[in-house]
Amino acid sequence: MQPSHKKPRNASSPPGATTSENRGEAGPSTADLADREGPEVRSCDVQFRTIGGRAAFEGRIRTVKCFQDNALLKQVLSTPGDGAVLVIDGQGSLHTALIGDLIAELGRSNGWSGVIVNGAVRDSAVLAEMDFGVKALGTNPRKSTKTGEGVVDEVVELGGVRFVPGEYVVADHDGVVVVDAP
Numbered sequence: 001m002q003p004s005h006k007k008p009r010n011a012s013s014p015p016g017a018t019t020s021e022n023r024g025e026a027g028p029s030t031a032d033l034a035d036r037e038g039p040e041v042r043s044c045d046v047q048f049r050t051i052g053g054r055a056a057f058e059g060r061i062r063t064v065k066c067f068q069d070n071a072l073l074k075q076v077l078s079t080p081g082d083g084a085v086l087v088i089d090g091q092g093s094l095h096t097a098l099i100g101d102l103i104a105e106l107g108r109s110n111g112w113s114g115v116i117v118n119g120a121v122r123d124s125a126v127l128a129e130m131d132f133g134v135k136a137l138g139t140n141p142r143k144s145t146k147t148g149e150g151v152v153d154e155v156v157e158l159g160g161v162r163f164v165p166g167e168y169v170v171a172d173h174d175g176v177v178v179v180d181a182p
Contacts, residue, residue, distance in 0.1 A: 027058065030170055030177045037179075044176040045159035052104070052114060052127050052134030056172040058182070059085040059113035061163050066150030068096045073115075074103050076152060081112030085133070085171070087163045089156040090119025094137060096144040097122035101130070108132040116169070116176060118158050135171055 034041045062084050064072050076086060086107065090098050099115055101123035107115060114133020120140040121127065127134050156163040161178050163169065170177050 027170065027182055029056070030172050030174045033170060033177045033179065037177075042161045042178040044161045044178070046118065046137070046176070048116060048135035048171075048176060049138060050134075050173055051121055051124050051136055051139070052132045053130045054114060054133040057085065057114040057133030058168065058170040059083040061085060061087055061165055061167050061169050061178070062153060063087045063089070063156045063163055063165055064150055064152055065089045065091075065154060065156060066098070067091050068093055068098075068144050069147055069149045070098045070103065070144045071146040071148040072150045072152060073098060074106065074146075075148075077103060077107035077110060077112060077115075079110065081107060081110050083111060083113050085113050085169050086115045087156050087158070087169065088115060088117045088119065089158060090117060092118055092137060094120045094140055096120065096142045097140050098144055099127075099134065099136070100143075101126040104130060104132050104134060114171065116171060118156075133171060135176065 034043055064076055066072055097120045098117055099121040104127055117136035120138050121136040122141050124139045153165040168179050168182050
């Protein structure tokens with residue numbers, strides 16, 4: 001591993017830019033992790049949009065695989081999150097929203113750090129004001145079904161990266177990176 005020769009960003013950084021200095025108690029940024037890990041970095045190629053009010057978030061990975069059905073998401077986010085991040089493989093569907101303000105608030109109030117959604121969300125204006133991390137492909141106001149179809153805590157593969165329950169994910173304006181441990 002080579003030392004990073006990157007100069008820290010300062011006040012000339014664009015507004016809202018995630019830097020090591022403005023992440024608070026959080027660990028390194030995704031860019032810092034990429035510099036540290038080099039070509040072996042597990043950086044997700046999916047270009048998620050930052051929708052939630054907390055742009056930088058991280059935590060242990062939990063997963064849900066579902067398709068246009070958010071009953072399992074609500075069930076999982078109803079449990080104590082202990083700072084975890086729920087990675088949701090909605091199979092890239094933008095036809096219905098898997099998360100809205102009510103389910104996001106449920107996760108936030110139960111101690112989840114955020115969600116990464118391979119699919120759509122809704123109530124984006126409210127989510128943008130919420131102290132909760134939300135990354136998604138896009139938005140759609142249409143509700144999903146609620147039959148409970150799907151699986152919890154299985155490996156999810158997105159953008160060339162395996163999201164393994166129990167490993168650690170870091171998300172910010174630059175992207176999403178998986179690491180073995182914080």
